[in-house]
Amino acid sequence: KQEVTQIPAALSVPEGENLVLNCSFTDSAIYNLQWFRQDPGKGLTSLLLIQSSQREQTSGRLNASLDKSSGRSTLYIAASQPGDSATYLCAVSDDYKLSFGAGTTVTVRA
Amino acid sequence: EAGVVQSPRYKIIEKKQPVAFWCNPISGHNTLYWYLQNLGQGPELLIRYENEEAVDDSQLPKDRFSAERLKGVDSTLKIQPAELGDSAVYLCASSLGQTSGGQETQYFGPGTRLLVL
Numbered sequence: 001k002q003e004v005t006q007i008p009a010a011l012s013v014p015e016g017e018n019l020v021l022n023c024s025f026t027d028s029a030i031y032n033l034q035w036f037r038q039d040p041g042k043g044l045t046s047l048l049l050i051q052s053s054q055r056e057q058t059s060g061r062l063n064a065s066l067d068k069s070s071g072r073s074t075l076y077i078a079a080s081q082p083g084d085s086a087t088y089l090c091a092v093s094d095d096y097k098l099s100f101g102a103g104t105t106v107t108v109r110a
Numbered sequence: 111e112a113g114v115v116q117s118p119r120y121k122i123i124e125k126k127q128p129v130a131f132w133c134n135p136i137s138g139h140n141t142l143y144w145y146l147q148n149l150g151q152g153p154e155l156l157i158r159y160e161n162e163e164a165v166d167d168s169q170l171p172k173d174r175f176s177a178e179r180l181k182g183v184d185s186t187l188k189i190q191p192a193e194l195g196d197s198a199v200y201l202c203a204s205s206l207g208q209t210s211g212g213q214e215t216q217y218f219g220p221g222t223r224l225l226v227l
Binding site: 034103 | 166203219
């Protein structure tokens with residue numbers, strides 16, 4: 001069974017600091033890895049999807065890397081803003097099934 | 111383009127009562143998913159539909175949970191009877207269902223927050 005772990009569980013940083021969120025998974029036989037954002041009381045919004053053959057994906061201030069052989073992914077958020085405060089979840093795909101981590105709750109202080 | 115719509119957004123019921131959740135996926139999306147999210151955890155898949163067919167219901171507790179997707183569009187998830195441990199957020203998601211191998215992004219609705227007293 002795929003196990004996905006996210007460390008740290010919570011993170012608080014001052015505005016402008018770069019964020020580094022970590023995700024690890026136990027089974028490297030994945031199709032892709034996705035990073036989602038979840039705001040309180042809301043659903044999940046997909047931020048980035050990295051195919052298993054790719055090493056990284058970028059969208060604006062967000063950059064996600066994938067090292068499938070070591071079972072790790074990192075999400076970088078540059079120059080954090082208060083609006084980045086949310087819970088970030090990573091999920092790995094085994095065919096259509098997504099296995100999620102518990103998330104990292106980020107607070108960006110103004 | 112409208113996103114995934116779920117209703118109700120919140121539901122409070124007493125244990126042993128029945129409850130139903132409704133989901134309308136993004137237009138044109140053939141694949142529909144129901145997830146359960148407990149507090150402080152990531153979502154866990156309950157059931158996946160390809161059009162009107164339930165192709166993966168291995169994680170659905172069939173003694174009390176049921177789901178249907180008539181005509182391959184809207185879907186309903188039902189719990190009867192509800193137990194205290196069913197208190198959670200129930201998320202619906204959809205994807206195009208045009209490619210294989212988990213290549214597609216899943217789009218999530220806002221969820222239904224259930225509290226069983």
